[in-house]
Structures are given as structure tokens and as C-alpha cells.
Amino acid sequence: MQSHSWKILMVIAALAAVLIIVPHTGSFVILLVTRALAFSILVMSLDILLGYTGLASLGQAAYLGIGAYTTAILATKYNVGLGWDFWLVILLGILFGAALAAVFGLLAIRASGVYFLMITLALGQCVWGLAYRWNSLTGGDNGINMRQRPKFGGIDLANEMTFFFLVFGIFCVALLLMYTLVRSPFGRSLAGIRERELRMQILGYNTWLHKYIAFIIAGAFGGLSGVLWAHTAGIVSPVNVELTTSVDALLMAVLGGSGTLVGGVIGTFIVFGLREFLSTLVPWWQYVLGVVYVATILYLPTGLMGIPERLRQQRAGGDRVVKKLAPVT
Amino acid sequence: MNLNFWVIQTFNGISYGALLFLVGSGLSLIFGVMRIVNLSHGSYFMLGGYVALTVIWTTGSWLLAIPVAAIAIALLGLAMERIFLRQLGFDPLRQVLLTVGFAFLFQQAALDLWTGNNFDINPPAALSQSIPVGGIFLPLYRVFMIAIALAIGVALWLVMEKTRIGAQVRATVDDAQMARGVGIDTSRISMMIFSLGAFLAALGGVIGGAFLGIYPGLDFEMLPIAFAVVIIGGMGSLGGAAIGALIVGLADNFGKALFPEISYFTLYAPMALILAVKPTGLFGRE
Amino acid sequence: MGEDTATSSQTPVLELKGLSKSFGGLHAVRGVTFRIMPGDRKAIIGPNGAGKTTLFNLITGIFPASSGEVLLFGRNVTGWASHRRTAMGMARTFQVTHLFPRLTVLDNVLLAIKGLRPSKFVMWRFMSSYRDVYDKAHDLLEQASFLDRKDTEVRYLSHGEQRQLEIVLGLASDPKILLLDEPAAGLSSGESVEMTKFLTKLDPKLAILLIEHDMDVVFDLAHSISVLHFGEVLETGAPEQIKNSQKVQEIYLGTG
Numbered sequence: 001m002q003s004h005s006w007k008i009l010m011v012i013a014a015l016a017a018v019l020i021i022v023p024h025t026g027s028f029v030i031l032l033v034t035r036a037l038a039f040s041i042l043v044m045s046l047d048i049l050l051g052y053t054g055l056a057s058l059g060q061a062a063y064l065g066i067g068a069y070t071t072a073i074l075a076t077k078y079n080v081g082l083g084w085d086f087w088l089v090i091l092l093g094i095l096f097g098a099a100l101a102a103v104f105g106l107l108a109i110r111a112s113g114v115y116f117l118m119i120t121l122a123l124g125q126c127v128w129g130l131a132y133r134w135n136s137l138t139g140g141d142n143g144i145n146m147r148q149r150p151k152f153g154g155i156d157l158a159n160e161m162t163f164f165f166l167v168f169g170i171f172c173v174a175l176l177l178m179y180t181l182v183r184s185p186f187g188r189s190l191a192g193i194r195e196r197e198l199r200m201q202i203l204g205y206n207t208w209l210h211k212y213i214a215f216i217i218a219g220a221f222g223g224l225s226g227v228l229w230a231h232t233a234g235i236v237s238p239v240n241v242e243l244t245t246s247v248d249a250l251l252m253a254v255l256g257g258s259g260t261l262v263g264g265v266i267g268t269f270i271v272f273g274l275r276e277f278l279s280t281l282v283p284w285w286q287y288v289l290g291v292v293y294v295a296t297i298l299y300l301p302t303g304l305m306g307i308p309e310r311l312r313q314q315r316a317g318g319d320r321v322v323k324k325l326a327p328v329t
Numbered sequence: 330m331n332l333n334f335w336v337i338q339t340f341n342g343i344s345y346g347a348l349l350f351l352v353g354s355g356l357s358l359i360f361g362v363m364r365i366v367n368l369s370h371g372s373y374f375m376l377g378g379y380v381a382l383t384v385i386w387t388t389g390s391w392l393l394a395i396p397v398a399a400i401a402i403a404l405l406g407l408a409m410e411r412i413f414l415r416q417l418g419f420d421p422l423r424q425v426l427l428t429v430g431f432a433f434l435f436q437q438a439a440l441d442l443w444t445g446n447n448f449d450i451n452p453p454a455a456l457s458q459s460i461p462v463g464g465i466f467l468p469l470y471r472v473f474m475i476a477i478a479l480a481i482g483v484a485l486w487l488v489m490e491k492t493r494i495g496a497q498v499r500a501t502v503d504d505a506q507m508a509r510g511v512g513i514d515t516s517r518i519s520m521m522i523f524s525l526g527a528f529l530a531a532l533g534g535v536i537g538g539a540f541l542g543i544y545p546g547l548d549f550e551m552l553p554i555a556f557a558v559v560i561i562g563g564m565g566s567l568g569g570a571a572i573g574a575l576i577v578g579l580a581d582n583f584g585k586a587l588f589p590e591i592s593y594f595t596l597y598a599p600m601a602l603i604l605a606v607k608p609t610g611l612f613g614r615e
Numbered sequence: 616m617g618e619d620t621a622t623s624s625q626t627p628v629l630e631l632k633g634l635s636k637s638f639g640g641l642h643a644v645r646g647v648t649f650r651i652m653p654g655d656r657k658a659i660i661g662p663n664g665a666g667k668t669t670l671f672n673l674i675t676g677i678f679p680a681s682s683g684e685v686l687l688f689g690r691n692v693t694g695w696a697s698h699r700r701t702a703m704g705m706a707r708t709f710q711v712t713h714l715f716p717r718l719t720v721l722d723n724v725l726l727a728i729k730g731l732r733p734s735k736f737v738m739w740r741f742m743s744s745y746r747d748v749y750d751k752a753h754d755l756l757e758q759a760s761f762l763d764r765k766d767t768e769v770r771y772l773s774h775g776e777q778r779q780l781e782i783v784l785g786l787a788s789d790p791k792i793l794l795l796d797e798p799a800a801g802l803s804s805g806e807s808v809e810m811t812k813f814l815t816k817l818d819p820k821l822a823i824l825l826i827e828h829d830m831d832v833v834f835d836l837a838h839s840i841s842v843l844h845f846g847e848v849l850e851t852g853a854p855e856q857i858k859n860s861q862k863v864q865e866i867y868l869g870t871g
Contacts, residue, residue, distance in 0.1 A: 107605035122601040129593025195715035204701035204730035290434035
């Protein structure tokens with residue numbers, strides 16, 4: 001349990017560092033960190049499916065989409081969500097994300113492995129197709145421009161710093177909730193399903209139900225990230241729900257290390273950092289990103305967070321007597 | 330909406346389906362043999378078109394561009410399978426991620442090599458006319474597309490059904506472990522099929538280039554549609570790919586013409602439903 | 616024999632009626648019928664491929680039966696999903712170790728204990744706050760002399776230790792009937808003796824159905840033995856009867 005407490009301390013330290021340092025940097029960094037924080041909620045939701053339940057989804061962006069489009073449509077067409085009712089929209093984003101996942105999950109959860117990849121791809125494309133073509137509702141290819149940020153109780157979210165604090169706060173709450181989830185009995189049951197679903201069934205778990213609930217929870221957090229993303233990015237368009245966005249999230253989760261929650265956040269920050277930062281310095285940054293992805297997948301499947309464990313194994317491999325499966329007659 | 334409308338839309342749907350058959354059959358075979366979700370398939374389609382463009386710009390020959398582009402991309406696919414995918418073994422997630430990582434690299438390379446402009450691959454004047462058929466003018470190029478797809482389809486069918494290697498491929502699709510058990514070199518088959526898939530996709534890219542254009546983003550636009558073809562038609566089944574391509578081609582055309590607001594939805598929703606009920610696709614075999 | 620200990624007022628823990636399973640043309644299990652009462656210790660033996668593990672898979676709900684019935688405590692559970700059968704008091708171990716490799720021994724046991732508890736759906740408390748579950752895990756591991764390994768990841772355990780853990784997981788849900796699929800598979804003779812001792816010391820009210828090749832284990836543990844051959848029950852009887860049966864010797868020596 002020692003390493004556990006260490007990890008928690010490091011996470012708290014990192015969060016504190018972000019909270020203290022970022023406000024003193026320029027607006028470019030503040031904006032970048034805000035965007036990364038919002039997107040990393042989506043990536044963490046994907047990690048719950050991928051790293052903890054063993055389900056790789058190619059359509060998680062759909063939930064970001066429903067949260068974002070709900071926010072945008074309510075704000076621009078009905079003037080809802082720009083005052084105290086911003087919190088109502090947050091709630092709606094979460095509910096709609098969960099509801100969409102509840103519907104999609106009925107179709108998807110029966111599948112596993114490659115079939116799950118493909119069915120989530122198809123479902124994600126359904127949402128994209130509607131976003132792209134239902135011009136009257138979603139603005140089609142042009143998307144919806146968010147004209148203003150909410151203002152309530154003397155707090156004006158148009159101020160980048162204030163907005164950063166809000167997103168940071170919500171991010172911390174989301175992280176805490178998801179952390180509690182994965183350490184809870186339900187969360188542990190997901191890990192069991194990932195490791196040996198058949199055994200779990202024999203032990204008395206209704207694994208379909210557990211996976212379904214996990215899928216809905218991931219959708220709920222996805223919806224939350226969508227609400228924040230709409231306000232962070234200032235525009236909601238079909239790009240937010242296209243396949244490449246879902247794939248991005250998946251790659252970020254794997255890069256940082258799936259099954260660690262925090263790994264997803266690290267992966268998000270690295271990619272966003274490379275994208276926004278490196279892109280201004282060198283024209284070949286995309287190749288760096290591509291090579292990093294490929295190298296991680298080939299040589300570091302447990303991601304960056306998995307490095308300490310790999311080092312430990314390599315060091316231990318020499319002097320520890322690894323008891324192998326020795327079938328005796 | 331008179332009869333002409335229906336005839337034209339059906340014809341357009343069939344010709345689009347012809348193109349989709351080229352892209353989809355390769356993907357279907359790759360999935361059937363290797364159980365890989367190949368997310369770089371769209372890239373092969375796009376790169377085929379780009380390479381063809383370069384051939385046309387340097388030699389002026391459209392006819393030459395077709396085989397050169399297809400073979401070049403086939404080699405690219407071969408290299409990717411042999412050097413990278415092979416290492417991963419059977420691991421659906423990592424395979425998917427690897428193929429998509431490469432897709433991103435290809436996308437960037439294409440942008441750098443050919444700029445972000447929209448290009449058309451212009452076929453020779455001979456094919457650009459329309460021929461009158463029973464009162465309607467049908468573009469000859471579309472007829473050409475259908476002809477090519479038919480020719481390729483027949484060729485593939487002959488190889489699959491009548492040759493020994495085709496039998497080996499079919500055995501591997503049915504049960505890879507069993508196939509290895511009877512001495513079939515499934516890694517060699519995998520390599521060949523992956524390369525063939527890239528070849529067909531690139532061919533599609535060249536031929537489709539006159540009709541869709543070649544531009545950045547084409548790769549990820551074509552990819553989900555190719556998957557729709559594979560799912561609806563069934564994984565690993567050539568006949569299924571043909572039927573799936575036809576269905577998707579027609580649905581896409583009619584959808585856009587009649588229900589433009591939900592046209593993509595009408596394409597992907599059936600795909601999701603089919604996957605939910607019969608994961609291997611309508612005509613797929615497990 | 617199992618039937619001897621049956622009294623008309625007691626419900627069998629497990630009852631099979633004409634249970635059969637075919638895979639295409641292959642009849643893996645044919646018309647198996649028997650009863651297990653509380654406290655019975657029954658072994659199923661037979662050459663490889665006789666259908667023993669398939670029989671277990673039918674009883675535990677992993678495969679659907681082609682025909683016949685499975686009854687748990689008098690209830691027809693044929694067609695029930697595995698987790699529902701477990702809820703009725705059944706537990707099972709696997710011939711090929713089916714543990715959770717990247718979780719610790721303790722985590723494995725905790726999952727097993729939680730299997731039938733409604734609190735497995737709780738998302739707002741840490742698992743570590745359930746002291747009663749931890750205490751029970753502690754007791755189970757202590758009973759199996761496994762406590763010192765509790766924080767080791769299962770993939771680092773020796774084969775013998777993993778087989779031992781399989782049984783611990785089987786006991787975690789306080790089952791009324793425990794199905795053991797070749798518990799001694801791959802164990803050294805010393806380890807098998809230890810394991811047999813452990814099994815004989817279990818609650819006498821617990822019914823055990825055992826698949827085993829190791830005859831020492833079978834004769835030490837079983838009150839009744841059924842011999843399975845090509846999916847059919849060839850003979851059932853007390854250990855002595857089976858030991859001396861010519862039919863049984865024939866199938867094992869290949870002359871049957």
C-alpha cells in the first residue's frame with residue numbers, strides 16, 4: 001500500500017502545482033491547460049471502459065458531442081445556460097451522455113473485442129452523421145458558435161483565469177469521483193471482468209449488467225466533458241464527434257497508460273502540448289506525435305505510467321526467483 | 330420524381346457501390362483473415378489517389394497511373410504488415426491503434442508531399458462522355474467504374490474458389506488455428522491479404538479520384554463507409570462485400586437525395602443494428 | 616452411493632436428469648442422471664475426452680444443454696445464466712487455472728467473497744472500507760495457510776499455489792455444493808496430499824463433486840464414484856466396487 005499513498009501524493013502535488021503555476025503564465029498556456037483539462041475528463045471516462053473494464057471503444061467522442069451540442073443549442077437557440085442555469089446545463093450534459101450510453105449500450109455491450117470496436121465506431125458515426133447533416137438543428141458542417149460564456153453570482157466566465165479555475169475545479173471533482181469508483185467494490189468488479197470475465201460469472205456476477213453500468217457512467221462523464229468543451233473551444237462542430245476525435249482519446253489513454261486514470265490525463269496533456277506548442281516551433285511536429293504513438297504501442301503498451309513497473313520487472317528479473325508454472329508428474 | 334430520377338439514382342448508387350466494392354472487399358478480406366480492424370485502410374485509398382496524381386503529372390498517362398499507384402500502395406501495405414503489425418500478434422486494441430497511428434503519419438506525409446489542395450484525377454477524354462441509354466445519358470466513366478469492379482470481383486472470385494491459394498485463404502478465414510494445424514502458412518497469407526487489401530483500396534482511390542476528388546481528410550471520410558460495407562456484407566465474404574457495397578452505394582445515394590438531413594444516420598444505424606444482432610455481418614461467417 | 620444417503624424428505628443439492636450435450640455430430644455428454652445430497656462426496660472419473668469438463672460446464676451454465684435438466688435444490692435451473700446458479704449455492708473451480716492474473720491474492724479472494732453480495736454494486740465507498748469482507752478473506756486465506764502470500768500478484772505464484780487459490784475462491788461464497796475440476800492437476804504428490812487433507816477437513820455438510828485423474832485423491836475423498844465414458848455414465852458405486860470393477864479397468868486399459 002506504500003506505493004499507493006505515494007501515487008496519491010504525487011497527483012495532489014501535480015494538481016497543486018498546476019493550480020499555483022498556471023495562473024501566472026500567459027493566456028496561451030491558461031487556455032491550453034483549460035482545454036486539456038476538459039478533454040481529459042473524456043479520456044478518463046474512456047479509461048474506465050478501456051483500462052478498468054477491458055472494453056476499447058472507438059466512439060467515445062459521441063458523448064462529448066451530445067454534451068457539447070446540448071450546451072451550444074441551448075445557449076444559442078434558447079438562451080439557456082448563460083447564467084446560474086449553467087449548472088443545469090452541466091446536469092443535462094451528464095444526463096444526456098448517460099441516456100445516450102444507455103441506448104447505445106444495449107446494442108454494444110453484448111459484443112467484445114473487435115466487434116465492440118466496430119459497433120462503437122458505427123454508433124459514433126451515427127451521432128456524427130446527425131451532427132453533420134441535420135443542419136437545422138446542429139448547423140451542419142459549420143457547427144454552432146458559442147457567443148458568450150456564462151455569468152453568475154458576480155463570476156464572469158469570459159475571464160480566462162476564472163474559467164480556468166472553474167474547469168480545474170470540475171476536473172478535480174470528476175477525478176475524485178472516478179477514483180472512488182475504481183477503488184469501490186463496483187470498480188473492482190470491473191477489473192475482475194477485464195481479467196477473467198468467465199470467472200466473474202461463475203463467482204456470481206452478472207457481468208453484462210456491470211459492463212452496461214460502466215458504459216453508462218463513461219457516457220455521463222463524456223457528456224460532462226462536452227459541456228465544458230463547448231465553452232472552452234467556443235465552437236461545436238461535427239469535428240468534435242468524428243472518428244478521429246474518438247481515436248485521439250483512445251491514443252491519449254494508451255499513451256499515458258490505460259487502467260490508471262491519471263495516465264489518460266498525462267496522455268492528454270502531452271498530445272495537447274505537442275499539438276499546440278510544438279506546432280508553433282517546428283513544422284514536423286505531427287511526425288513526432290505519430291512516431292510517439294507508434295513507438296508507445298509497439299514498445300510501451302502499458303504507457304508512460306507503466307514505466308516504473310517495467311523498470312521494476314527488469315531489475316527484479318535478474319535476482320528474483322520467478323516461480324514458474326512447473327507441471328510435476 | 331419521375332422514372333428518370335429513379336433510374337439515374339439507381340445507376341449512381343450502383344456505380345458508387347462499384348467503388349465501395351474495391352475498398353470494402355480488401356477490408357473484408359483483411360478482417361476475415363487477420364481479424365484486424367485496419368484503420369489505415371482509408372489512408373491507402375487516399376494515397377493511391379495521390380500517387381496516381383504524381384504519375385499523371387510526370388508522365389501524363391492516366392492509364393499508367395492505375396497500376397503504378399495500386400502496386401506502390403500494395404508494397405506500402407506489405408511493409409507495414411511485415412515490419413510492424415506482425416510484431417503485435419493477435420491483440421485487437423494494439424493493432425487498431427498501430428494502424429491509426431500510421432494513418433496519422435500518412436495523413437501528414439500526404440499533406441506535406443501534395444499540399445492541402447483539392448485535386449481531381451481527370452480520366453482521358455474518351456471516358457468523359459456520356460452515352461445515351463434508353464433516353465437517359467449515362468456518364469461513361471461510371472460505366473467504366475462498374476466494369477472495373479465487376480472485373481476485379483470476378484478475378485477475386487476465381488482466385489478464391491478455383492486456386493489452391495484461394496482455398497488456403499478461405500480456410501484461414503474459417504478457422505485460422507485449424508488452418509495452421511493443416512500446415513497452411515497463415516503469416517504468409519496474412520501478409521498477402523493485407524497487401525492485396527491495400528492494392529484494392531489504392532485502386533479505388535485512383536478510380537474514385539475522378540469522381541470524389543483527392544484531398545486531405547478523404548482517408549477518414551472513406552474509412553467508416555468501408556466498414557459499413559464490410560459489416561453489412563459480412564466479414565471475410567467477397568460476395569458479402571459486393572452486396573454490402575451495393576446496399577451502401579444505393580442507400581447513400583437515395584439517402585442523400587431523399588432524406589438529406591439524416592442520410593449518414595440511415596447508413597450507420599443499420600450497421601450498428603446488424604452488428605448488435607449478428608456481429609459478423611449479414612453474410613459473415615464466424 | 617449417493618442414493619443411499621438420500622432420505623425422502625431431503626431435497627438433493629444437485630440433480631441431473633438425462634443431461635445431454637451435442638456439438639454438431641459429436642455427443643459430448645449423454646443422458647447423465649444422478650443426485651447429490653448435502654454432505655455427499657462424489658467423484659467423476661474417466662479417460663480424457665470422456666466429457667467430464669463438458670458436464671461441469673453444463674451444470675454451471677457455461678454451455679446450454681441440448682436436452683435434459685439440471686436442478687439445484689429442486690429448482691430447474693436448466694437455461695439459467697451462470698451467475699444465477701452460483702446465487703443458489705453452487706461454486707466451481709477450473710481445471711486450467713482461471714484466476715485474475717494481475718490482481719493480488721487478496722484482491723482475488725475479495726472479488727470472490729463479494730460475488731454474491733449486493734454491495735458489489737456500490738460505487739461510493741472504497742472496497743477497503745468493508746472490514747467484514749477483509750476479515751472473511753483473512754480467515755479463508757489463513758485456513759488455507761496462504762496468508763503470507765496475500766499481496767502477491769497471482770501471475771507470480773507457483774502452479775501449486777494457484778491451484779490452492781482456485782479452491783479458496785471456490786469456498787469464498789460459502790457454497791452448498793462445490794464442483795472441483797481436477798484440483799490436483801499438475802501438483803506434486805506432496806502437494807496433492809496436502810490438498811486432499813485440506814479438502815477432507817471441509818464442512819461435512821458441504822457437498823463436493825469432483826473430477827479427478829489422481830486416484831489417491833479420489834479414493835481418499837469420495838463416498839461414491841461415477842465413471843464417465845464417451846459422455847455416458849458407465850458405472851456408479853462405492854470406491855471399492857469401482858476399484859475392482861472389470862469394466863472400469865477395461866476402459867482405462869483401452870480394451871473397452
